[in-house]
Amino acid sequence: MQNLSIADEGLVYIFKCIAEYSGQCFYMLLYLAALVFIYLKADKKYRGVFIYPAIVAVLTVYNPLVPVLINLSFDVNQEYYRLLWISPVIPAIAFALTLVVFREDRSAAAKIAWFTAAVLLRLGAGKLVYSDGYLRVHNVYKMPQEVIAVSEAIHKDSERSFPKAVCDFGLTMQLRQYDATILLTGTREEYLNMINNIEVDAFIAEKQKHPNRILSVILKNEDVPFNEFKESLDETDTEYVVLMEDNPVNDYLKEAGLKKVSSAGGRAIWKYESGAIEDFEPADYTEVWENQ
Numbered sequence: 001m002q003n004l005s006i007a008d009e010g011l012v013y014i015f016k017c018i019a020e021y022s023g024q025c026f027y028m029l030l031y032l033a034a035l036v037f038i039y040l041k042a043d044k045k046y047r048g049v050f051i052y053p054a055i056v057a058v059l060t061v062y063n064p065l066v067p068v069l070i071n072l073s074f075d076v077n078q079e080y081y082r083l084l085w086i087s088p089v090i091p092a093i094a095f096a097l098t099l100v101v102f103r104e105d106r107s108a109a110a111k112i113a114w115f116t117a118a119v120l121l122r123l124g125a126g127k128l129v130y131s132d133g134y135l136r137v138h139n140v141y142k143m144p145q146e147v148i149a150v151s152e153a154i155h156k157d158s159e160r161s162f163p164k165a166v167c168d169f170g171l172t173m174q175l176r177q178y179d180a181t182i183l184l185t186g187t188r189e190e191y192l193n194m195i196n197n198i199e200v201d202a203f204i205a206e207k208q209k210h211p212n213r214i215l216s217v218i219l220k221n222e223d224v225p226f227n228e229f230k231e232s233l234d235e236t237d238t239e240y241v242v243l244m245e246d247n248p249v250n251d252y253l254k255e256a257g258l259k260k261v262s263s264a265g266g267r268a269i270w271k272y273e274s275g276a277i278e279d280f281e282p283a284d285y286t287e288v289w290e291n292q
Helices: 006-022 027-041 044-059 065-071 080-086 089-101 108-124 145-157 169-178 188-195 202-207 209-220 226-235 249-256 286-290
Strands: 164-167 240-244 259-264 267-271
Touching (some): 006 027, 006 065, 027 089, 044 089, 089 108, 145 169, 145 240, 164 209, 209 249, 240 249
Parallel strands (some): 164 240
Antiparallel strands (some): 259 267
16 A cells, blocks of 8 residues: 555545455455444444444545545655554454344354354455465564574674664565664655655755665665765765665675675675764663653
8 A cells, every 4th residue: 555646546545545455355345234234233332333433434534535635735645544444344343243143033053054154254255364374483573584684694793783774675674673773774764755756845855865865776776976875875874785685786886885794684785884984872761760
């Protein structure tokens, strides 16, 4: 859903978000059916739990005009789709099926039959989590081993407690979850804006000038002059550049004067050595904590 743009899609934006949110499942259709059933058959107190919030959501979150109007004042392309998570899709379906299966006037045989039907409906509503088999994790962090390998390689080489790196998009998204002691040059939003060619206003563009210059090189292989690229590395205190071994940008980094210090997880780790890079010192709140 992050690849959708409100400005480009207009009134159909929310419907495309719903389609991507649903993926290979039919839970949104089951959710609508569950709401109708709850409205017709459930007690008033349960209608208050499920129906009234759904009406508010239809008038706001699911209203195709709302994201368009909000986008006139705020750029919410990377956040709006999260509002879909507000709808209690699974609880509503589960509640409706419970009402259907365990009606008091049903015999035991009828309850078994309806329960079987509910299970079959569930199986046919979408792809199961383990439909492709159970994949055994290789570590307690549930992270790919290459992410851990890159983290260990950077810490082994760097003399800093908080080295700063810029990586390919996939590694960045995982590294930021696994190792908070490795600082990242580009934010998630800056990566997505660069990948999706989303323009930002002049103030933000100036603020993000140096991170964007670095990202334009590693994500788009743009031929930025070496001195400007290294200036941005200095300004952002970036010490490492990590890319896949077969990435053509590696040749650019070599010509720019960066040194390949290691290979880990199928990636080349390049180091930029400059006296202009400042070490990061985290804020010390020990005194504040002790005075609580």
